[in-house]
Amino acid sequence: MLRAVSKHLLQWSVPPQVALEQAKISVGDLQRGMFVSRLDKPWTQTPFALQGFYIRDLEEIRQLQKYCRFVYVDVHKTVGSAGVTLRRLIGASGASAKGHGRAAVRVTIPCRPVAVSHKTYPPPQPAQREAGNARKLHGQILRGMGEVMGLVASNRPLPVPQMNRVVEDLVESVLRSPDAFAWLARVRDRDEHTYSHSVRASIWAVLFGRHIGLARHELLQLGVATLLKDVGKLSIPAEVLQMPKRDPRSELEYRKFVQHSVQMLSADAQVDPQVIDIVRGHRERHDGGGYPGGLRGDKIPVLARMCGIVTFYDEATNPRGASQPIAPSKAVAELYDLRGIAYQEQLVVEFIQAIGLYPTGTQVELSSGEVGVVVEQTYDRRLRPKVMIVLDAHKRQLSKPRLFDLAAAEDRAEKLIERGKMRPEEKVSIVRDIEPGAYPEVNTSAVRDDYLFNSGGQLSRFFSRLAR
Template structure:
């Protein structure tokens, strides 16, 4: 995230998001990680990748101008309340336009990340290729994180359920080809998924194997009797021979959020911190 270091104003606004609403802040950080993963998969050049990541990270800074009572609502908003919430895009663009070192491509990501392929998005109702590529990418990662890590945790979809949802709305809300590429980039069992292995053990996926998507690295949490392991350990399904008769372990199912009372939020945060190489820098300043 060198682009943040080069833009001290951006860091100040990120801190303001965190102070205003920690959920929105965490959502922006997670979404930027997915954006980097997806952008790398698509082969974006370094400058575009940095602009994408920074744009997604700053996509909700306009919410610093929205009443907190509106941000934390977990019920359905009235039409007037929703219109007020949508103004965060306008506010965000205004803030960034006055920040030194923030270029037009970053501002474009903030301006277009809520547009939809079918023209039902906001603020301008752009359609298809009227939406810049980075804005289309930002919209997909924003959706993915919002449904897998919603403010109301019990409403969360598992990563695999989110992929199914995305597949259903591809060609409608999001560009079909980009959704297909996102599914390839993130994997059938995305990082952060809770899975059960052929041994009966339960774990969370910590890293993808680009050559064999069905054999990622898994942090084991529960033993085959579904009891917490005294010492959690990470295994590589490409190499580990712990199944019956010494065969490789396989993933047998992707488990719903909250299965066996497991809270995945801490595991996902650790993954993001490791991915960004930031330790506690962004999360605990």
């Protein structure tokens, strides 16, 4: 029903030089969660006492339909799925409304480019060299987050110095080899914890920061803030947190977690004020549609914008209630659709470049028909990673898995093509990523352990694990 709203984006209540805020909507297209800011008649001629309110139920919609033909809806205050859809429609159809003879204007939100340097840190070391240290640190972070949540729940002080030290170690590990920790962010093991989202998002955040050349102290601030951004959720009723789809009233209650997080962290003098600013701003959105402050563009701190992007990405790849992550391409497509609307376009593009279209741990199908798992990135050629091939072209398990370096294979193929010994279409490439679980024979955790900790050897043990 809300798709019809695009036909009713008739008028904007602010001048063209200001970001679009209010849409004139037919009462037939109203939904719960919309914030009605103006009517098509004086408020005194209606039974609505408040000059601005959220639509909470169908009865309020019926009342509006009884007294009005259209209303003005505040785009940025509208919550839930109605808010997301309405802001997307506005982002996509600002210019298209001109086709109806109306003066709608697509406004570029002021936002200065972020300074980026891809040469700040040396080329990564092989993941296998850093794998043991990364796994140890990952365990320490998980245990540390368990301790943090326990302390928050009992109103005791946070172990800030210990968390800082662990994240400092995480930063140094990621600077040496991003792929080692990318494995740990991508693969979900059986001992999954409720707070593992924050741990995964923190890993993506530091990977992102390394890619654009953040200084070490900024990487530390970003990593700690992403770890602690959700501590305030312990103050939100469990039934609200666990709702698969929140009604407007529950959504407003849920959004209070940001203020709770800020209050908890602000009470501890050891917490870096920059960390608190990142936590405060990580749910703000580029177009002003976020919370708690409705900030937009340059008003949102850069590190908070980055924290928002990695939060979205991890929530998209690990949807609530799902037993396994989804294919990264779906999450990347969703994120890319929101560029310039919910997130700064430059940072969206940089993040996608940072993780690659096929992050480490992704199951992929090759143009040869074979199926494998991405085990390591080629950082100057992201579409040509190293893949451990597990299934043949007929999707049968190989008697012995083999490591296939797409970048090196492409170099060899180019030479053969130059000599006329190979046709261009015979080059092997990735054609798609695959949803985990599509091929039960592909045990990503086993591939990870064998590649990282057995140096690609002991393949008989590898297959004995796959066979179980």
